[in-house]
Amino acid sequence: MYDRLQALFRSVYQREPAAVARAPGRIEFIGNHTDYNGGTVLGAALDRGTWVAVSPRTDGVRRFYSEFSPTVVTLAPGEIGKRSGNSSWVNYPLGVAQALPFFDLKSPIGFDFLAVSDLPAGAGLSSSAALELASALAFLEVTHQSASREVVVKVGRHAENQFVGVPCGILDQGVSGFGQKDRLVFIDCRGPRFETVPLPAGAHFWLFNTHTKHALVDGLYAARHRECMESAAILGVDLLVDATGSQVEAKRVDLGEIRWKRARHVLGEIQRVEEMVACLQKGDLVRAGHLLTASHASSRLLFENSTDELDFLVERLAAMPGVFGARLTGGGFGGAVMALTTGAFGDRQAQEVAAAYAQRFGARVDSLHAQTGDGANVVTPGERSESKSPEQ
Numbered sequence: 001m002y003d004r005l006q007a008l009f010r011s012v013y014q015r016e017p018a019a020v021a022r023a024p025g026r027i028e029f030i031g032n033h034t035d036y037n038g039g040t041v042l043g044a045a046l047d048r049g050t051w052v053a054v055s056p057r058t059d060g061v062r063r064f065y066s067e068f069s070p071t072v073v074t075l076a077p078g079e080i081g082k083r084s085g086n087s088s089w090v091n092y093p094l095g096v097a098q099a100l101p102f103f104d105l106k107s108p109i110g111f112d113f114l115a116v117s118d119l120p121a122g123a124g125l126s127s128s129a130a131l132e133l134a135s136a137l138a139f140l141e142v143t144h145q146s147a148s149r150e151v152v153v154k155v156g157r158h159a160e161n162q163f164v165g166v167p168c169g170i171l172d173q174g175v176s177g178f179g180q181k182d183r184l185v186f187i188d189c190r191g192p193r194f195e196t197v198p199l200p201a202g203a204h205f206w207l208f209n210t211h212t213k214h215a216l217v218d219g220l221y222a223a224r225h226r227e228c229m230e231s232a233a234i235l236g237v238d239l240l241v242d243a244t245g246s247q248v249e250a251k252r253v254d255l256g257e258i259r260w261k262r263a264r265h266v267l268g269e270i271q272r273v274e275e276m277v278a279c280l281q282k283g284d285l286v287r288a289g290h291l292l293t294a295s296h297a298s299s300r301l302l303f304e305n306s307t308d309e310l311d312f313l314v315e316r317l318a319a320m321p322g323v324f325g326a327r328l329t330g331g332g333f334g335g336a337v338m339a340l341t342t343g344a345f346g347d348r349q350a351q352e353v354a355a356a357y358a359q360r361f362g363a364r365v366d367s368l369h370a371q372t373g374d375g376a377n378v379v380t381p382g383e384r385s386e387s388k389s390p391e392q
Contacts, residue, residue, distance in 0.1 A: 001051050002379060005116045009053045012065045012072065013112045017053035019141035023133035023376035024049035025125035026175035027205060027338055028329045030292060031273045032265075032299050035169025035189045037228050038239035039270040042186055042197065042277070043171055044205065045179020047373030050117040050130035052093070054138040057110030062097075064090045066115040077110065082163070092128055093135035095163030099155045100136070106143050113138075125207070126330065128164070129172035132156035133376040141378050150194070152376065153177040167225040179375035186277060190241065200283040204341045205370040206350060208317075210309040211363065212334035220333045224305060228266060231259040240266045265302035269295060289324025289340050296327035305332030309361060313337040316356055320349060338370075 002020065009017045024045040031041025057063075060077025066089060073087045080098060083090045093115070097107040115134070119127045136155045140147060147155075156173035160166050170192045175185045183196040228240055234254050235243045240263055248255070248263045255263065272291050279288040296314045300306040310328045314337055317326040322345035329338040339345070350367035357365040 001116060001118060005051045005053050005114065008065075008067075008116065009055075009112075009114045012114060013055065013063070015055060015112075017114070018055040019138045020051065020053045020379045021134045021137035021141065021376065022049055022051045022379060023130040023137070023176045024179055024373045025119040025127055025130050026172060026179065027125065027207070027370060028171060028175075029184055029338070030269070030276050030295050030327070031171065031187075032269055032295060032328070032332070033224060033228070033303060033305070034241075034266055034269050034273065035171040035174075035187065036167060036225060037169075037232075037266045037270075038190045038241035039266060040186065040188050040273040041169075041171045042184050042273055043175030043179075044184050044199070044370075044372050045175055045375055046119075046125065047181075047371040048118045048125075049176070049373070050115055050119060050127060050134050052131070052134035052138045053114045054108070054135075054142050055112045056108050056142045057112060060110040062094075062110055062113065064093065064113045067117065068115070089131070091164050092131045092159065095159030096132050096135040096155060097139060098163050099158040100139065102158060103147070103151055103155055105140065105145055105147060105151075105155070108139055108143050111139075111142065125336065126172040126176065128160065128166075129156055129176045130376075132159050133173060133176050137376055137378050149177050149375070150192075153192075167222055175375075177375050179373060181372050181374055183372065184280065186273075190239075197277055197280050199372060200280060200285055202342060203285055204343055204345065205372075206339045206341055206345065207329070207336050207368040207370050208313050208339070208350075208353060208357075209336045209366045209368070210307075210313070210334060210357075211366070212307060212309050220305070221331050224262065224303065227259055227262045231255055231263040234259065235263070241270060243267065261302040261304070265298045268298050268302075272298075285324050285340065285342075289318075289326075292325035292327045292338075292340055293318050299328055299332060303332070307332075307334055309334070309357075309363075309365075310337055312360055313353065313357065313365070316353055320345070320353075322349065 027044045029042040062075040064073040153173045178194045186195045314326045322342045324340040326339040
């Protein structure tokens with residue numbers, strides 16, 4: 001990826017990049033829509049992600065190019081409006097540049113920017129957070145600044161909340177920032193507080209990308225966020241994490257059926273996260289799989305962010321030998337399913353799932369045997385073997 005990025009930068013801008021940074025995509029292991037409700041969540045950083053190269057300019061012009069878009073997007077000095085259409089991806093690095101001053105950090109006056117990625121788009125692997133964190137690190141590098149890992153994560157979230165317009169929690173950026181190989185990232189989103197949990201030996205991740213719509217800005221995600229905030233207000237708490245199951249039941253009439261379902265899902269999911277940490281620490285992958293499948297059932301029935309395609313995959317996978325459990329991963333409303341498996345589950349089994357999916361829906365599903373990886377870091381051009389992470 002490094003060589004491809006550097007060659008493309010030279011081709012597009014006829015000069016060398018001054019800074020290169022990378023950030024991984026992530027799997028939401030368990031904790032669906034718990035993050036912005038102040039709850040807990042577990043995620044895994046992948047060994048795939050987004051790479052960003054930046055060189056500063058003194059004229060205030062900002063130019064953006066990526067594999068996602070066929071043309072260079074040029075912004076005049078001082079131009080900060082959101083982009084749309086094929087250039088809407090620019091909103092992520094542009095939002096990061098706008099966010100930095102909110103954390104007492106300087107944005108580069110002007111720059112040439114280029115991004116490449118080996119993350120499958122629309123699969124619920126948070127390519128947007130990877131782009132945000134890699135952009136933040138590259139911008140800090142070319143302005144000769146440093147920031148803690150936690151601040152970089154918060155910059156990415158600020159960009160997505162305030163500029164892009166997605167009311168996400170800290171999960172995506174947190175896992176991309178704090179990821180470690182062979183470990184999961186545990187986040188208590190109220191702090192936020194970040195820890196890592198060892199992944200038991202013998203645990204494997206498989207992802208199945210349905211290629212169905214996964215556009216979080218289109219209102220479905222925002223609607224769930226709104227319903228959760230309304231539920232908390234009715235229950236008299238700031239966030240749903242502060243409510244109890246008995247409170248939810250006592251206020252069922254006031255909540256109404258929809259908000260009651262949303263609150264029940266969030267509280268149940270927070271409890272499943274806590275149980276999952278205990279299971280992983282004991283190496284109990286069988287119980288961990290049951291929790292994953294229960295999480296999907298709650299997403300389907302109570303949070304209503306699943307689809308027929310995702311439900312089919314979870315049901316098919318959960319019945320197969322070598323599979324501990326499966327669930328949708330990411331925001332939902334399409335995207336991908338994650339399965340936790342033994343090493344006995346391989347390409348042949350994945351192809352069986354794909355064939356059954358094609359027969360049922362007349363469409364293709366892609367599979368990926370995912371590997372865990374390290375969190376976001378800066379890679380200095382010319383010193384590819386040496387990388388540095390944000391200050392702890």
